Structure formats: C-alpha cells, structure tokens
Amino acid sequence: MTTRPFSDVVYHQFLAEEKLMGSRCNHCHARYVPPRPLCPRCLRGDLEWEEANGRGRLVAFTCIAVAPPFMAAQGYGRKKPYVVGVVELEGGGRVDARIEGVDPQRPEDIRIGMPLKVKFLHLRDVEPPASYLAFEPL
Amino acid sequence: MNKRKLGRGVTIVGAGMTRFGLFKDRDSKDLFAEAFTEMLGSVDRGVDPAEVEALYIGNFSNDYFARQSHWAPLIADVIGLCPKAATRTEGACASSALAFREGVFAIASGFYDLVIVGGVEDMSKRTTEEVAEGLALAAAPYESRAGFTFPGVFGAVATAYFDRYGARREHLMDITIKSHRNAPLNPKAQFPFTIRDAMQAKAESLRKRGQPVPDWKDEKDFLRDPGVNPMVAWPLYLYDCCPISDGASCLLLAAEPIARRFTDDPIHVIGIGQGSGRGFHGSSDLTTFEATRHAAQEAYAMAGLAPRDIQFAEVHDCFSIAELIHIEDLGFFKPGEGYKAVSDGQTRLDGPKPINTSGGLKCKGHPVGATGTSQLYEVWTQLRGQAGARQIPQADLRFGAAHNLGGTGGTSTFTILERR
Numbered sequence: 001m002t003t004r005p006f007s008d009v010v011y012h013q014f015l016a017e018e019k020l021m022g023s024r025c026n027h028c029h030a031r032y033v034p035p036r037p038l039c040p041r042c043l044r045g046d047l048e049w050e051e052a053n054g055r056g057r058l059v060a061f062t063c064i065a066v067a068p069p070f071m072a073a074q075g076y077g078r079k080k081p082y083v084v085g086v087v088e089l090e091g092g093g094r095v096d097a098r099i100e101g102v103d104p105q106r107p108e109d110i111r112i113g114m115p116l117k118v119k120f121l122h123l124r125d126v127e128p129p130a131s132y133l134a135f136e137p138l
Numbered sequence: 139m140n141k142r143k144l145g146r147g148v149t150i151v152g153a154g155m156t157r158f159g160l161f162k163d164r165d166s167k168d169l170f171a172e173a174f175t176e177m178l179g180s181v182d183r184g185v186d187p188a189e190v191e192a193l194y195i196g197n198f199s200n201d202y203f204a205r206q207s208h209w210a211p212l213i214a215d216v217i218g219l220c221p222k223a224a225t226r227t228e229g230a231c232a233s234s235a236l237a238f239r240e241g242v243f244a245i246a247s248g249f250y251d252l253v254i255v256g257g258v259e260d261m262s263k264r265t266t267e268e269v270a271e272g273l274a275l276a277a278a279p280y281e282s283r284a285g286f287t288f289p290g291v292f293g294a295v296a297t298a299y300f301d302r303y304g305a306r307r308e309h310l311m312d313i314t315i316k317s318h319r320n321a322p323l324n325p326k327a328q329f330p331f332t333i334r335d336a337m338q339a340k341a342e343s344l345r346k347r348g349q350p351v352p353d354w355k356d357e358k359d360f361l362r363d364p365g366v367n368p369m370v371a372w373p374l375y376l377y378d379c380c381p382i383s384d385g386a387s388c389l390l391l392a393a394e395p396i397a398r399r400f401t402d403d404p405i406h407v408i409g410i411g412q413g414s415g416r417g418f419h420g421s422s423d424l425t426t427f428e429a430t431r432h433a434a435q436e437a438y439a440m441a442g443l444a445p446r447d448i449q450f451a452e453v454h455d456c457f458s459i460a461e462l463i464h465i466e467d468l469g470f471f472k473p474g475e476g477y478k479a480v481s482d483g484q485t486r487l488d489g490p491k492p493i494n495t496s497g498g499l500k501c502k503g504h505p506v507g508a509t510g511t512s513q514l515y516e517v518w519t520q521l522r523g524q525a526g527a528r529q530i531p532q533a534d535l536r537f538g539a540a541h542n543l544g545g546t547g548g549t550s551t552f553t554i555l556e557r558r
Contacts, residue, residue, distance in 0.1 A: 008279065034280060034419060060424050062293030063372035064285065069271055071285050078368070084285045086294060086418045094419050096284035107372040112301040133284065 006035040006047050016131040018120045022093050024050040033093030052089050054118035055138065061085030061099055063107040074123070081105070087116055087135050101136035142440055144246035147394030149404035150555070152181040153515040155387035158328045158503025160262040166200055166209055167216040169386035170258050173508075174217045177254070177388050182401035185390065187217070191250040193224040194241045196234030196257035197507040202272040204260045213258070228507075230276035231456060232544030233257055234387065235412075235510030235551035241391045242407055251396055256388025257512070259505035269382050273506070276545035278417025289379055291418070291546045292457040293371035298424035299459060300373065303474035307373050310458040311361050312481045314377045314500065317455065320487055321497030323528035326512075328383055328503030333357040340366055378458040383503035387512035405518050409443065409539075409554030411436030415547040429550035430467040430543065437539070437552040438469075445469030447537050448554065450491065450520060450530055452513035454543035455498040464541055465493060468552065492530050495520060513540035514553060521557040 004010045006023045011034045014021040022033030026046045030039060033052055038045050063083050067076040076082045083099040100119055102110050116135035123130045154177030156169050178185060193214050201207040214224035227236040234257025241255035261269050274282045281291055299305060314333065321327040322335070331339070337360045341351045354360040361367050367375045390400075397404035413432030418424065438444060445468060453468065455461035466476045470491055479485060485493035496502045496516040499509060517538040519525045539554045 040420075060294035060298040060418070061372075062286070062290045062297065062374075063369070064287055064290045064293075065369045065371065066270070066287065066289065068274060068282070068285070068287055069267055072267070076285075081369070081372075082285060084290060084294070086298075086424065094421070096278075096280045096286060096418050098285055112297060 004049070006037050006049070008034060011035055012131065015120060015133055016122070020052040020054055020118050020133065021049050022052060023047040031092040033089055033095055052091060052093065052118070056087040056089040056116050056135065058099065058110075058112055058114045058116055059086045059088050059094070060112065061110055063104045083107075083110065085135070095133060098132060098134040099136070100134050142436070144242065144407070145248060146246055148242045148245045148407045149392050149394050149397040150389050150407065150514070150518050151392045151397055151400040151404050152177045152185065152390035153388070153518045154178070154180055155326055155508070155512050155515050156385045157326045158383045158385035158505055158508070158512070160382070161384045162262055164384070165204060166197070166258040166260045166386065167212050169260070169384060170213050170256065170388065171216050173256060173386040173388045174254070177390055181390060182403065183399065185400055189252050190219060190222075190254055190390075192222055192244065192253045193217070193219050194227060194237035194253065194255045195224065196227045196229070196237035196510060198228060198230050198233045198259060199272050199275065199506070200258075200260055202275065203264055203269065209258065217254070229549040230544035231454065231504070231506045232510055232542040232549045232551055233507040235540075235542035235553070236549070238389065238511055238514060238553070239410060239412060239551065242410060245391055245393050251393045253391050254388055255391055255511060256386065257507040257510055258386040259507040260384050261382050261505060262384050266382065276548070278419065278546060278548070280419050281417055281546060287371060288546070289371035289374050289457060292459050293374045294418070295424050295463065296373050296459040299462065302425055303477070305462070305477040308358060309477040309481055310373070310378055310462070311358050313455070313458040313461050314361065315357050316480065316486055317494055317498045317500045320495050320528055321501030323526070324497050324502060327497045327501050328381055329497070329501045333360065336360070374457055374459065380456050380499035380504040383505040385503060385505035385508045385512070387508045387515050389511055389514060389518070403522055403557070405521050406556045406558060407553065408556045409437035409441030409552070411440070411552045413550045415550065417546060417548070425463065425473065426467055427463060427543065427547040427550055429547055430464060430541065430552070433550045433552040434468050437554050441554045443537060443554060448539045449532060449535055449537055450493070450495060451539040451541060452494055452496060452498070452516050453541040454509070455494055455500050456504060456543070458500070460543065461493065461498065464543070468541060487528060488531055495525065495528050495530060510540070510542040510551065513542060514555070516540070517555050521555060
C-alpha cells in the first residue's frame with residue numbers, strides 16, 4: 001500500500017495518522033508490529049506494510065507511580081499513576097502501550113487476558129507534537 | 139549445544155571492591171582506586187602491579203550520570219597502567235560481566251597472562267528522576283516510549299508471572315526479607331540491616347516525632363504499610379527495588395600456568411556464557427529471559443555441569459521478581475516453582491541453594507557497571523571460605539556461579555567458578 005521505509009520513524013508517523021502498522025514478510029508471511037527492516041525469520045527485506053485491526057488482549061501490565069520526566073510533565077506520578085501494558089495483537093505482534101479506561105488506583109482489578117481495542121493519544125502541546133499508542137477495554 | 143572450551147585455563151587470583159553506597163565527594167577513578175588497592179592486598183603472595191598487562195573496565199553510563207565518557211584510560215592512569223591497553227565494555231547492568239569475559243578470552247587466547255577486569259558507576263551526583271531517565275536508556279525503545287520505567291518493565295513481568303503461576307506479592311516479600319537477612323553480614327552492603335531492624339528504626343523515628351506507631355505484627359505487615367513501602371510500579375513497591383549506588387569492583391585474572399605464583403588457592407573459571415534478548419515486543423513469554431537461558435546453557439555445557447551441581451549463586455535481583463525469574467531460568471528450580479522454594483527457605487544462607495549471600499543488588503547496592511564483577515567477588519570470597527559472618531555453612535564449597543542481567547533482558551551472562 002506504500003513504500004515508506006519499515007522504520008520506527010515511519011511507525012510513529014502512522015500512529016499520528018491513527019494507523020497501527022506493521023511489516024508483513026512476503027516470503028514467510030510473518031507479521032511484526034512494530035515493523036522490522038528485515039524479517040527476523042528469513043532475514044529478507046521483501047516486506048509490505050499491513051494495518052493491524054486494532055484488537056488484542058492484555059498479556060502484562062503495570063501501574064506506574066514514579067513517572068519518567070515526559071510523563072511527569074503531563075501530571076502523572078504518585079498522586080496520578082498511569083497504566084502501561086503489553087498487548088498481543090490479533091493477527092500477530094506484541095506492542096507496548098498505554099492502557100486507558102481502567103482504574104490505575106485499583107490494579108488488582110485489571111485482568112490479564114482482557115480484550116482491548118486501540119486508541120491513539122496525541123500530545124499537541126509538546127514540541128515536536130507526539131502521538132502515542134494506547135488501548136482500552138473492548 | 140557446542141561445548142566450547144577456553145584455549146587455556148583462566149583463574150581469579152585477587153578481588154577487591156568498595157563498599158557500595160552514595161559517595162558524593164568521590165568519582166569513578168577514586169572509587170576504582172579503592173577497589174584496586176583492596177584487590178592488590180587480597181593476592182596471597184602479592185603481585186607487582188607492573189606485571190599487569192591490560193585493563194577491561196565495565197561502565198554503563200558515566201557519560202550521562204557523570205557527564206564524562208572514555209573512562210578506560212582515566213582509570214588506567216589512576217592504577218599506573220598507562221601506556222598499556224585499557225578497554226571499556228558496555229552492556230547496561232551487565233557491563234562488568236562483559237569486561238570479565240573479555241579478560242578471560244584475552245588470557246585464554248594466550249595473548250595476555252595477567253589482566254585486571256572490573257567495573258565502576260557513579261550515579262549519586264544526579265537527581266533520582268535523572269538517574270531513572272538514564273537507566274531507561276537501556277530499555278527497549280518501545281518500552282520507554284510507551285511510558286514504561288525500569289521498575290515498570292519488571293512490574294509487568296511480575297503480573298505475567300503471577301497470572302500464570304498463582305504467586306502473590308507476599309512471595310516477593312519473602313525474597314526481600316531473605317536478602318535483608320544476609321545484608322548486615324556483608325560489610326560492603328549499602329543497606330546493612332534486616333527488615334526487622336528497619337521496623338524498629340521506623341517506630342523509633344515516629345515515636346521521636348510524637349506520631350502514632352502502627353502495630354506491625356511482622357515483617358510482611360510492615361512491608362504492606364504504604365507509609366513505609368509505597369508503590370513504585372504495580373505490583374512492585376519500594377522494598378522490591380534495588381537502590382541508586384556508587385561503587386567499583388575488580389578482579390585480577392591470571393593464566394592457569396602462572397596462577398600459583400600468586401596464590402595456592404586460585405579460583406578457576408570453568409563455565410562462561412552470554413546471551414542477547416529482545417524486548418517485550420519480541421518475546422512470546424514474559425516469565426523468562428531468553429538471553430539468560432542461552433547464557434546458562436553455554437556455561438553449563440562448557441563446565442560439564444548441571445544446575446543441581448551449583449552450590450550457591452549470585453543472581454541479578456534488580457527487582458525482587460527478577461530473582462524469581464532468574465533462579466528458574468538458570469535451572470535451579472522448575473518454571474513456576476521458584477517462589478515456593480523461596481518461601482520454603484531453600485535460598486536462605488543456611489538453605490540447600492543459597493542465593494545472593496551478599497544481600498544482592500537489593501541490599502548490597504547496584505552501581506550498574508560495578509555489579510557484574512562484584513558478584514564474582516562474592517563467589518570468589520565464598521569459595522575461598524573468607525566470607526566471615528555470611529560464610530555459607532555447607533562444608534567443601536566447590537562450585538559457585540554469578541548471573542548478571544543488562545537492561546530489560548537485552549544482555550545476560552552466567553559464569554561458573556570452581557575451587558580445586
């Protein structure tokens with residue numbers, strides 16, 4: 001669908017366009033999200049972009065109370081923890097993402113295996129503007 | 139598995155380290171000088187420093203923490219080694235295990251006979267937030283961008299482990315309590331106190347300030363108190379996390395044919411393995427580190443030993459959950475059985491498989507680049523029966539091991555040592 005390089009930069013450009021994109025190997029058909037410059041199985045660069053359907057399930061998570069500077073700048077921290085997790089995508093691939101729509105104050109209620117759908121977070125008041133991958137309960 | 143062997147035998151004939159802690163008035167070269175001086179004093183028959191042929195020094199990120207790069211020649215200068223070769227290795231928290239490995243290979247190849255390997259890190263001159271940001275540079279890029287911190291990555295590993303095997307936060311507390319029981323016995327430890335000592339100190343400070351003292355009924359009750367042990371990254375709390383530390387450690391490696399010039403009791407390097415791992419996005423199972431499994435297989439194959447033969451080990455407990463994962467990845471316990479073994483007391487100093495007799499990263503401290511060779515320092519000390527109050531009570535220690543993990547599983551090493 002496009003010949004943009006299979007790079008992290010382009011992956012993040014797609015997130016800004018609200019598309020979760022990965023690389024599909026034309027040889028062995030394995031899919032990787034985020035994309036990879038070479039298929040790690042065949043070590044070939046014969047790839048095409050494929051959009052994930054945006055559904056997945058939670059395989060691990062944490063609620064962070066001691067935030068890194070870029071999250072602290074958004075008001076997150078001890079008084080306002082946030083949730084991040086690892087999501088296994090339908091169709092293949094695992095991504096690290098923010099998890100929204102769950103209560104960071106009640107981590108014991110968050111369930112591994114819960115179905116999720118993609119959501120895109122856009123920070124417009126930072127320079128340069130940044131987009132982040134997030135998921136919320138389906 | 140290819141049973142790789144060293145070209146010739148390599149031994150450790152001296153070891154030294156600073157106490158780990160916060161040393162605001164000293165930098166990396168000052169700390170390394172102290173470790174070096176202790177190492178010279180540890181060589182039973184003495185060593186002429188002029189005989190040392192090269193230095194391999196592990197350092198993760200003094201570039202960031204101390205705003206100074208290129209530490210190998212600076213340290214070579216301090217220990218009188220210039221103009222001989224000095225090389226820095228970087229593998230995040232496993233940086234000095236890589237220095238050790240390079241030193242071993244240099245001797246095994248026949249190129250050198252006598253080298254110093256070690257590590258150093260100087261972290262206390264930055265704020266906690268800056269240190270956290272610096273450490274996150276060693277995570278996989280997608281992890282840090284999503285908002286994962288280092289404790290966050292290991293917190294997520296803990297949720298996956300809990301979900302699969304039914305372990306709970308209380309099991310992690312058993313690891314913390316065990317490490318804190320060993321720490322007061324180690325004069326090098328940053329936190330030389332038990333959890334019970336911490337309870338008493340906290341009660342005393344509350345009493346002095348005229349504040350009510352909670353009625354903690356035991357160590358776990360104390361650790362459940364968020365006023366004492368706040369959440370860092372669910373399900374990890376402050377007492378699940380290793381501290382920010384400064385420190386240095388070093389070892390003197392000698393080719394086996396000349397080892398007895400320095401001591402009658404050299405410690406032999408018989409297994410050495412290293413692996414690489416992908417971040418979360420590339421791992422199909424978050425309850426194991428593929429890099430560790432690879433490193434362990436290599437080391438066991440080289441040594442011709444099985445996990446049951448290893449009598450004790452230092453493992454990379456940057457977080458309590460990490461110790462659980464490692465003792466399973468190294469084959470000491472079956473997957474999902476590690477937490478039961480810990481709660482059963484099997485990894486205590488007086489148990490059948492003592493783990494982290496030094497107090498581990500949790501209590502001894504974790505000056506990132508210095509940790510790998512400090513773990514080998516502990517194994518060397520225990521094998522030679524020189525660990526004093528924390529000496530493992532088993533008679534005839536022969537095989538000990540050290541496991542060092544870099545980043546969020548990106549680099550892992552496993553080293554098996556033997557006393558003959």
